[in-house]
Amino acid sequence: MSKSLGKYRVLGEIGRGGMAVVYRARQESLDRIVAIKELDLSRTGSDQKALERFQLEAKAAASLHHPCIITVHDFWEKSKKAYIAMEFVDGLELKEVLYLLGSVGPVSAARIGIAICQALSYAHERGIIHRDVKPGNIMLSNRGQVKLADFGIVLVTGQADLTTTGQIIGTPSYMSPEQIRGETVGPASDIFSLGVVLYEMVTGQKPFQGPSDVAVTHAIVKKRPMGVRRLAPNVPRRLARVIMRCLRKKPRKRFATMDDLAAALGRSLPRRAASTEDAVSAVVAAAARTGTEEATIPIQALEVGGRRRSPLPALVLLVMAAVALVVVWPRVATRETIVPAVAPVPATVALTVHAYPWAEVIVDGKALGLTPRAEPFQVASGRHTLVLRNPHLGERTLSLDLSDGKAAIVSVNLLEEAR
Numbered sequence: 001m002s003k004s005l006g007k008y009r010v011l012g013e014i015g016r017g018g019m020a021v022v023y024r025a026r027q028e029s030l031d032r033i034v035a036i037k038e039l040d041l042s043r044t045g046s047d048q049k050a051l052e053r054f055q056l057e058a059k060a061a062a063s064l065h066h067p068c069i070i071t072v073h074d075f076w077e078k079s080k081k082a083y084i085a086m087e088f089v090d091g092l093e094l095k096e097v098l099y100l101l102g103s104v105g106p107v108s109a110a111r112i113g114i115a116i117c118q119a120l121s122y123a124h125e126r127g128i129i130h131r132d133v134k135p136g137n138i139m140l141s142n143r144g145q146v147k148l149a150d151f152g153i154v155l156v157t158g159q160a161d162l163t164t165t166g167q168i169i170g171t172p173s174y175m176s177p178e179q180i181r182g183e184t185v186g187p188a189s190d191i192f193s194l195g196v197v198l199y200e201m202v203t204g205q206k207p208f209q210g211p212s213d214v215a216v217t218h219a220i221v222k223k224r225p226m227g228v229r230r231l232a233p234n235v236p237r238r239l240a241r242v243i244m245r246c247l248r249k250k251p252r253k254r255f256a257t258m259d260d261l262a263a264a265l266g267r268s269l270p271r272r273a274a275s276t277e278d279a280v281s282a283v284v285a286a287a288a289r290t291g292t293e294e295a296t297i298p299i300q301a302l303e304v305g306g307r308r309r310s311p312l313p314a315l316v317l318l319v320m321a322a323v324a325l326v327v328v329w330p331r332v333a334t335r336e337t338i339v340p341a342v343a344p345v346p347a348t349v350a351l352t353v354h355a356y357p358w359a360e361v362i363v364d365g366k367a368l369g370l371t372p373r374a375e376p377f378q379v380a381s382g383r384h385t386l387v388l389r390n391p392h393l394g395e396r397t398l399s400l401d402l403s404d405g406k407a408a409i410v411s412v413n414l415l416e417e418a419r
C-alpha cells in the first residue's frame with residue numbers, strides 16, 4: 001500500500017469495520033509509527049451524531065495523558081472522511097489473547113485490571129465515563145504495557161449525550177444493567193464492565209451468555225452469574241469475591257471508585273507476584289507462540305468467540321524434544337557429522353488477506369494466523385487452496401494461483417457471503 005493521509009504515509013491496513021478503517025502509518029516529520037482510524041462520512045447517512053461521536057472520541061482521548069491510555073496525536077477531516085492519528089501499540093488486544101489462550105491466570109488478570117483501573121480513575125476524575133470497557137479496547141504491548149483505547153462513546157459530564165433517546169450504545173456482553181435500561185450511567189457502570197472483563201480473564205467465559213443479544217442483556221439485568229471458582233477453582237477466593245462484587249446489579253453495591261477496586265485487586269495478589277510488565281509480556285509472548293506473531297486485531301472490531309487453543313501441545317513437544325536430545329546426543333556425538341543437502345527454498349509471495357469481520361487463514365490445510373493482520377502472510381508461489389474460517393460465519397474456500405514475486409490481495413466480506 002502506497003498512499004498518504006495528511007502528513008502520514010500509510011504502511012498497511014490493520015483492519016476495518018462498518019464505517020471505519022484502521023491503518024498503520026509513519027509520521028515522517030517525527031519518524032514515528034502511528035495508527036490512523038479513518039471514518040467514511042459518506043456511509044454514516046444522515047446520522048450527524050456519528051461524526052460528532054468521532055470528534056468527541058478524539059477530543060476526549062486527546063485530553064487524557066496517562067501511561068495506560070492510548071495517546072491521540074491528531075484529528076482532521078477531508079473529502080467526506082474524518083481521521084484520528086493515535087499511538088500505535090506493538091502487541092495484541094486482550095480479546096485476541098483470550099481467543100488464543102482461553103484465560104490469562106489470576107495474577108495477570110489482576111495486574112491488567114489494576115492498570116485499567118488507573119486509566120479509568122484518571123478519566124473519571126476528569127468527568128469522562130468510558131461506557132465501552134471490553135477486551136477489544138484493551139491493548140497489551142510486547143513490552144508489558146496495558147493501554148485502554150476507544151473513547152468513541154464516552155460520556156462527558158456536563159455535555160449532551162450524543163445518543164438518541166432510548167438508544168442502547170455499547171457492547172451487549174459488557175454493558176452494565178443501568179446502561180441496558182437506558183438510565184444515567186456513572187463510574188459504577190465502568191466498574192461493572194471491567195468486572196465482566198476480569199471474570200472472562202480468569203474463567204475463559206463471559207459471566208452473562210445467551211443465544212442472542214436480547215438474551216444476554218436479559219441475563220445481565222436479571223440473572224446472577226455462576227461463581228468464579230466453580231469455573232476456575234485455582235482463582236484465589238479474595239480475587240473471586242472482588243470480581244463478583246463488581247458484577248452486582250445495583251451500582252451502590254459495587255466498589256465506590258476505581259481506586260477502591262484497584263486496591264482490592266492489589267490485596268488479592270500473592271506477596272511475590274510478577275510485576276505488570278513481566279506478567280503482561282509473558283501473556284503476549286504465550287499468545288503469539290500459540291497463534292501467529294504480529295497479528296493485531298484493530299481497535300474497533302467485532303466481538304470474537306469460538307474455539308480456544310491450548311498451549312499444552314507445544315509444551316509437550318518441547319519436553320519430548322529435550323528428552324530426545326538427552327538420550328540421542330551421547331550416541332551420535334562421536335559419529336562423523338553428515339551435512340545433508342539443502343533443498344532449494346521456494347520463492348514466496350506476500351499475501352494480504354482482508355476478511356471482514358475476521359477469519360482464521362488456512363492455506364493447504366496449514367493455519368497461518370488470524371485477520372486482521374498488520375503484515376502480509378508469506379506463502380510459497382504456486383497453486384494453493386485458501387480457507388477463511390470464522391466459527392460464527394462458517395468457511396469460505398478459494399483457489400489461489402500465486403506468481404513469483406507478485407504480491408496478492410484477497411478481500412472477502414464474510415457477512416455478505418453468509419447471506
